[in-house]
Amino acid sequence: MVFSSLLFLFRFLPAALLLYFAAPRSWKNAVLFFVSLIFYAWGEPVYLVLMLFSTLVDYTHGRMVERWKNQGKWGLARGAVASSAVINLLLLGFFKYGDFLIQNVNLLFHTSLAPLNLPLPIGISFYTFQTMSYTIDVYRGEAQVQRNLLSFGAYVSMFPQLIAGPIVRYQGVAEEMDDRRVTADDFARGVRRFTAGLGKKVLLANNIGLLWEEILAIQPGERTLLTAWLGAAAFAFQLYFDFSGYSDMAIGLGRMLGFHFPENFNYPYLAKSITDFWRRWHMTLGTWFREYVYIPLGGNRKGRARQVLNILLVWLLTGIWHGADYPFLFWGLYFAALLILEKFLLGRYLARLPVWGQRIYTLVLVLVSWVIFSLDSGRAILSYLGAMLGRGGLGSGRDFYLLQNYGILLLILAVGCTPVPRRLAEKLCRRLGDRPWILETGFFAAVFFLCLVYLSADAYNPFLYFRF
Template sequence: MVFSSIFFLFAFLPLAILGYYGQYVLLGNRLRNLALLILSYLFYLFGAPGFILFLAGSTVFDYAMGRLMDRCERRKRWWLILSLLVNLGLLAWFKYANFMVAETAGYLARMGIDLSGWEAVALPVGISFFTFQKLSYTIDVYRGRCRPIASLIDFSMYVALFPQLVAGPIVRFRDIYGQIGSRVESWTLFYAGAVRFCWGLCKKVILADTCGRFADVIFSLSPGELDTAVAWMGALAYTLQIYLDFSAYSDMAIGLGMLFGFRFLENFNRPYSAVSLTDFWRRWHISLSRWFRDYLYIPMGGNRKGAARTYLNLTVVFLLCGFWHGANWTFVIWGAYHGLFLVIERIMGLRRIPENRLRGLRRLATLLVVVCGWVIFRCDDPGQAARFFTAMFTLTARDMPAAVAGLMDLKNTLLMLFAATTLILPSSGQDDGPLLDTRPFVAATVGIVLFMVLLPWCMAIMASGSQNPFIYYRF
């Protein structure tokens, strides 16, 4: 189920709020987690009915692993290993089995092994995100960072919580444990959540989807139709789309959490204001970056075992980060690309430059590296990426393709320019900007513009059926 759908906004969400607070009024807070669990499974049922038992079964498995680690201290290492093997094994099977078959079918056929009868493996929605959430729980229980949770209902609700089930942010158990049993709902928090959700909805439907239309058209052009200007337009359009789209989803997830009393950690902090790749990864998809840092990079030794080992650790982490995004060589290359530039930053000592020195130049250089990385990420295969880079960095001029020219009306041009302001925002402050402003006049103005202008505009666009699904739904 998509947050930016008519059914979710006018059917599921109102019923979820009524159901949650209705039982809350009648029974107090004793069953609120059970109510959220039922709502979350209903949400998942609408989007992936064939995998509802998989979600439930894998949740029960990791709940049991946590309990066994608590009861069998001497064997808890083995329970952790079992949890890692099962979770990562299932993730690898569902995400990469089809890819491996496609890549090896020709070689195996020459060896007499016929894979022509292979049936494609369907991907459970949200598996990358809820797998990492469950692993954060079992790893932290093993490390003694948190106690295993006693209630299966509470743990199941944590794993399946619908605001962030499908595309994150990745909510680690230790960050939310206290809120599972003792969160406090309030009208102030509810209103703040509604504003945050609606802001994310408008960002997605009005801005991200406009950028996406440009990116989709340009990346589908043949090499003969691309010139330098159009190629750069496509690269920048996708750079804006992926940020606005994913940060919009995070805004909506954080806002939905607030409606039910939860406070999730922020997932973006103006990443295109970064002055280095290291700074970029502190600001982009923060929940994933921290997960890889805390559960992979640091256990591998981090930067504590010399320069060569640090470079190796960074490379491995970002290769896996790329592969986490999907079974395609472009994702692996994208991960290696970022790992390479992070290593270069360390070798050249760029991370030690004072923050305010050459700030503008460093921001521009970082943005250039990031934009080129998104080209690799967006392309279907390495060959398309190579052709796109050729168009970007070889000065050519052709007539603008009709498909692109058809998009460049006044409305789309103004929306693209407004979206591009994300490239020049100051580095300080949060992504949600004025939404956090507590001055009454500013808060009232934001509320009026959001609910009386932007939200009706979103509804009109959604009613026309012209919006795109969230990019990160496929990961």
């Protein structure tokens, strides 16, 4: 079940909110756990057991860590943390990387092991990281242990961010798990944030995704330089508005329920370096890898060679986290190389460029990265990158046809990646004085209505990050 579906909007969400707000405060976590299990089971009932097992593993390990810490048995506490990590990573590895491992064993040793052919449990990459971080934070003293199993289950399975984040560390919502209140203003802000995300997903991401699909359908040898760059830009816009739209919907739903989830995006296409880009894109994933991998490995503290090794390892893992295939590994190493170059060589030269030069440099490299990210074979990637270098010619009549059909949308998306729309809205609201709610209500009602029109027509409506 996806947020941008009529089933979610008109059946699941109203029923879930009704049950949630009708429940006494002491029952709200239990109700949230219950409706979240229904949400997950709707699409993958078999793998509900897997998520419940992961929940139970880290609930019990968190309790063990607390008890052994209080008894001064630090070796046992560290063992419990290690046990939690091993169990979670084995689960993730078996379901996400099992076939990739078998494929490579067969290739290297000329064996014929049968693939597992297991579907990837939705959300496993996200909730596995959340549960692991909880146990680690309890050990570090950064989070208090949750003794109520239903409350911990509600944290792990919380439907607003279960499928694709943001990755919420327990310490960020610990107080709200035990005591939260939803005011009318909170709920209204949540509705507006959810509607904005729905609009980004349905009206913007889905429509520009059609351009990307059209360009992928063109024979590789017929893609011109302009076609290839148009396609890369289309996918970049689709991925941003798709994923940031989902994050907005998740944050909005959380706000309706009384939670304040962390932000996941901060105008990444305005970044002035690759380093800056990854401070703005999928921020909760970057924070997770920094806190639980990069810093424990030594971070920047152990010399240049160790820093290079740490960056390589983190980005190798980041690539693998996104998918069990060589293009994702190469994508991770591509960013590792760029980050290392910026840190030790290019940074001082970039600082001398004008801001527009820094942004062009970053955008070009990011667009190349999305080509690597989006295609499923080395041959397809090299062919597409060749087209971006002009191997198929500079342009053709087809390019002008595509620009005619999608040019206005591309312009809207380019502006939408900046703070300009928000600033214009704030300026207009100030001019309205004490009546900005009239404009806001009308605008979000119109966005919601247009989304319903598109969804009712069974239009193109994928969600890109579900495959991770």
